[in-house]
Amino acid sequence: MVDQSxxxxxxxxxxxxxxxxxLRYFLNTLAEQNPIYRDEQAxxxxxxxxxxxxxxxLFCLEMMDNERPFxxxxxxxxxxxxxxxxxxRFTYHAPVVVGDTLTFKSRVTGVTDKxxxxxxxxxxETEVTNQDGVRVADTARTIVVRNQxxx
Amino acid sequence: MSATATxxxxxxDRLVHKTFPPVTRHTLALYCGASGDHNPMHVDIDFARxxxxxxxxxxGMLVMGYLGQALTDSVPPNRIRSFSTRxxxxxxxxxxxxxxxxxxxxxxxxGEKRARLAxxxxxxxxEVKLAGEAIIAL
Numbered sequence: 062m063v064d065q066s067x068x069x070x071x072x073x074x075x076x077x078x079x080x081x082x083x084l085r086y087f088l089n090t091l092a093e094q095n096p097i098y099r100d101e102q103a104x105x106x107x108x109x110x111x112x113x114x115x116x117x118x119l120f121c122l123e124m125m126d127n128e129r130p131f132x133x134x135x136x137x138x139x140x141x142x143x144x145x146x147x148x149x150r151f152t153y154h155a156p157v158v159v160g161d162t163l164t165f166k167s168r169v170t171g172v173t174d175k176x177x178x179x180x181x182x183x184x185x186e187t188e189v190t191n192q193d194g195v196r197v198a199d200t201a202r203t204i205v206v207r208n209q210x211x212x
Numbered sequence: 213m214s215a216t217a218t219x220x221x222x223x224x225d226r227l228v229h230k231t232f233p234p235v236t237r238h239t240l241a242l243y244c245g246a247s248g249d250h251n252p253m254h255v256d257i258d259f260a261r262x263x264x265x266x267x268x269x270x271x272g273m274l275v276m277g278y279l280g281q282a283l284t285d286s287v288p289p290n291r292i293r294s295f296s297t298r299x300x301x302x303x304x305x306x307x308x309x310x311x312x313x314x315x316x317x318x319x320x321x322x323g324e325k326r327a328r329l330a331x332x333x334x335x336x337x338x339e340v341k342l343a344g345e346a347i348i349a350l
Binding site for chain 1: 232233239242243245246247248249250251252253259262263271272273274276277278280281283284285288289290292293294295296297298299302
């Protein structure tokens with residue numbers, strides 16, 4: 062079971078390129094029609110340096126280009142079948158546009174038992190920087206580990 | 213949503229409102245590929261049952277993706293300063309989701325006028341799936 066010794070653990074940085082084709086697949090999946098994401102000229106006319114990405118897409122980029130997408134679970138010996146997403150936060154510092162190359166650096170910031178040990182909450186925070194070294198975002202997720210079978 | 217409504221909102225204003233078609237197995241399969249989240253829980257019923265669930269269920273981040281879409285229908289992405297949510301309940305197949313956001317506070321931070329929005333995503337029964345917040349620049 063994951064315990065306090067996990068706090069402070071960091072994981073292999075992930076480098077991801079914001080590719081137009083993969084972004085289009087995401088937009089199509091969510092039936093996203095907003096022209097700001099689909100028409101570079103429209104985006105530039107609204108003051109963007111290029112086509113921006115939707116607000117949750119950073120989470121996808123980190124998983125897509127990770128050599129081991131579930132490294133954090135594997136390293137902490139957490140069974141994928143016992144995991145639920147508890148909370149997610151994005152804090153944006155600078156725009157991310159198609160063509161950017163982003164680096165994600167993640168570390169465990171908290172492990173908390175809940176409901177008498179029936180669940181464990183694992184908090185992971187990630188710094189996101191772009192190809193110019195600009196910190197574009199911070200993300201934070203809380204993973205819920207079910208230590209017992211659901212009733 | 214008019215530019216005026218998002219640049220001069222008042223506490224209580226509803227800035228975000230959008231409904232989505234039912235969550236299907238097909239959407240979950242597509243999202244698995246589109247998001248890079250290949251967790252079989254969302255696409256493989258055998259895996260979900262072995263884990264103690266009756267069926268596959270939605271990625272939380274698909275639901276947050278819909279909430280983000282509803283948000284940026286009203287607020288340009290470069291005016292969102294933060295966006296967060298708690299995943300309050302599992303979103304089942306067939307769920308018809310409604311996303312809403314209301315202004316709860318007008319604030320000033322780093323010399324910028326901002327608004328705090330309370331965000332929710334509910335299914336067709338009114339059950340809250342996501343309870344979140346965004347800070348937007350006005």
